[in-house]
Amino acid sequence: MPLSHPPLPEVDHWAPARDIVARFATTAPRYTSYPTAPHFREDAPWEAIHAAWAKADGPLGVYAHVPYCERRCLYCGCHVQIARDRALGETYVDDLLAELDVLGRHTDLHRQLEVVALGGGTPTWLARPDLERLVQGLRARLQPSEDCEWSIEIDPRSIDATEAAFVRALGFGRISLGVQDLDPDVLAAIGRPQTAAQVEAVAAAFAGMPLNFDLMYGLPRQTEASIRRTVRQAVGLGATRFAVFGYAHVPWMRTHQRGMERFGLPDDQARLGLMLAAREALLESGYVAVGLDHYALPTDSLAVAAEQGRLGRNFMGYSDRAEVDLLGIGVSAIGGVGETFTANAREVRTWREAVHAGRVSWERGLLREPEDARRGWVIMRLMCDLAADKAAYRDRFDRDFDADFDAARATLRPLVEAGLCIDDEQSVRVAGEGWLVARNIAAAFDRHLGAAGARYSRTV
Ligand code: SF4
CATH class of the missing domain: 3.80.30.20 (tm_1862 like domain)
Incomplete structure (x- = not known):
């Protein structure tokens, strides 16, 4: 009589990632600027x-x-x-x-x-x-x-x-x-x-x-x-x-x-x-x-x-x-010069009328406050390097990272406890499979997100 084996359980290759995403991923901006275009x-x-x-x-x-x-x-x-x-x-x-x-x-x-x-x-x-x-x-x-x-x-x-x-x-x-x-x-x-x-x-x-x-x-x-x-x-x-x-x-x-x-x-x-x-x-x-x-x-x-x-x-x-x-030219183009952001008219006709009249076609804009420049630096470092270095922050802004971002660091605590983020003397950085929720880690430093968070795409 042939030996019968119980069927092997199917291995879900992505199970750990699924668990992380299910527990921690929400919606967050892609941060091509901070503050973001909305x-x-x-x-x-x-x-x-x-x-x-x-x-x-x-x-x-x-x-x-x-x-x-x-x-x-x-x-x-x-x-x-x-x-x-x-x-x-x-x-x-x-x-x-x-x-x-x-x-x-x-x-x-x-x-x-x-x-x-x-x-x-x-x-x-x-x-x-x-x-x-x-x-x-x-x-x-x-x-x-x-x-x-x-x-x-x-x-x-x-x-x-x-x-x-x-x-x-x-x-x-x-x-x-x-x-x-x-x-x-x-x-x-x-x-x-x-x-x-x-x-x-x-x-x-x-x-x-x-x-x-x-x-x-x-x-x-x-x-x-x-x-x-x-x-x-x-x-x-x-x-x-x-x-x-x-x-x-x-x-x-x-x-x-x-x-x-x-x-x-x-x-x-x-x-x-x-x-x-x-x-x-x-x-x-x-x-x-x-x-x-x-x-x-x-x-x-x-x-x-x-x-x-x-x-x-x-x-x-x-x-x-x-x-x-960065100078943006053309309908709906966005620019970023110094601490300013500008968004061109979204309709060709409006954009063209402004250009023909010798005017900029900017419909919306923003002048970044110093606090947002600092937060923007942290967010961009996390988006690019998956780490924001606290000494580099001090050198750049002559301020203390931990004191400035006490509330953000408290928000990150569940991710730190889950081993997805490290917050130590050196830096706040993504750890292990935390890259899956890196946009959420960056978003902890976004003071404007609030209820607007729901407008953004899911982080995965
Ligand atoms: S319609 Fe949209 S997605 Fe298709 S080619 Fe044009 S810009 Fe790209």
């Missing part, structure tokens, strides 16, 4: 903001927002205009450059330019002559340093090999490919008709260059196996860096997202499994974790900056050049 105000102290712009003399960065896309992806949460008529791009580029001229009346543009980023929307929606005019116009108005980083977001469906060669020739040195997923079933469900061949062709056209891939987890039809396949395929295409973001389902704000609901969206537990599966596949492939949601080859500039404690964060996300005065 706290910018229409009745900001505009005179003081202008005075700060006039005084600013640090290195510069420019973010140019191109809002146009040919068709809308169902998961899209960005501020986009769907348009097929490329002629719109001609006037849009004119207005972007005119806006930079307007900003030049409020702050010195002849400072060292360290970073230029074109994002959207789809910057490569612009016709070639318009893209070229934009780049030339930026060069003519600004003083790029020798190693100024020029980066551009590219929808792999929007260009072919000839256009990719054109983008290279314009001087872009970092390419960010919005890929999201490579599985045909997932792509069909999210309304993004994109083939692996398209992505392969564009990646091949940029071979040898720093190449970011943006991936997304939490989409319909994704499985842990499918997301691992996507990661491995993307690794094979030569990505030097990955950003892995969670999909935010907010159909009350973005009604088109309802179009995906019929395919079923993964619940919180499934989302966590997808995120961890992608992370595991990336770490196994030789990438290192940078910040909370980026992965990079150890030779990539972001990984090097993280290793050297130079990783920063601003409206463009993680950066090795975040310590710049």
Whole structure:
């Protein structure tokens, strides 16, 4: 008679992570600024903001927002205009450059330019002559340093090999490919008709260059196996860096997202499994974790900056050049100069009217108070280094960390007791698997969060 064994219990690979997330993860901002954008105000102290712009003399960065896309992806949460008529791009580029001229009346543009980023929307929606005019116009108005980083977001469906060669020739040195997923079933469900061949062709056209891939987890039809396949395929295409973001389902704000609901969206537990599966596949492939949601080859500039404690964060996300005065041009662009933040008009018509009248198009803004500058430093260190060093705080602000953040440290106590955070003489830092709730650890230092916390996305 054959021996019968009791069935082996199924091992849940992610059980410890599930427990941490279930106990401690709530909603929290992504902290691309502190205070965060919902706290910018229409009745900001505009005179003081202008005075700060006039005084600013640090290195510069420019973010140019191109809002146009040919068709809308169902998961899209960005501020986009769907348009097929490329002629719109001609006037849009004119207005972007005119806006930079307007900003030049409020702050010195002849400072060292360290970073230029074109994002959207789809910057490569612009016709070639318009893209070229934009780049030339930026060069003519600004003083790029020798190693100024020029980066551009590219929808792999929007260009072919000839256009990719054109983008290279314009001087872009970092390419960010919005890929999201490579599985045909997932792509069909999210309304993004994109083939692996398209992505392969564009990646091949940029071979040898720093190449970011943006991936997304939490989409319909994704499985842990499918997301691992996507990661491995993307690794094979030569990505030097990955950003892995969670999909935010907010159909009350973005009604088109309802179009995906019929395919079923993964619940919180499934989302966590997808995120961890992608992370595991990336770490196994030789990438290192940078910040909370980026992965990079150890030779990539972001990984090097993280290793050297130079990783920063601003409206463009993680950066090795975040310590710049960032000018945002284009509809809905956000800027950060000195202790000020400014948000451009969200409607093209309003934005254009302001630019044509020779005015800044700022709709909302903020002048950071000293206490928020200190809290912002702690939050950004936690988001970037997963640690806020108390001696560095004292050196920078000439104040005592423990005394300043008594209440925040009390809030962190349950996380400290659970072994997810350490608060000792040296620093407050993330410990063990605490990276899963690092945004919650950072949020303990946010004095504005309050009831607004519910407005933010879940931290996993
Ligand atoms: S390409 Fe990007 S910005 Fe454009 S609709 Fe799709 S997700 Fe949104």
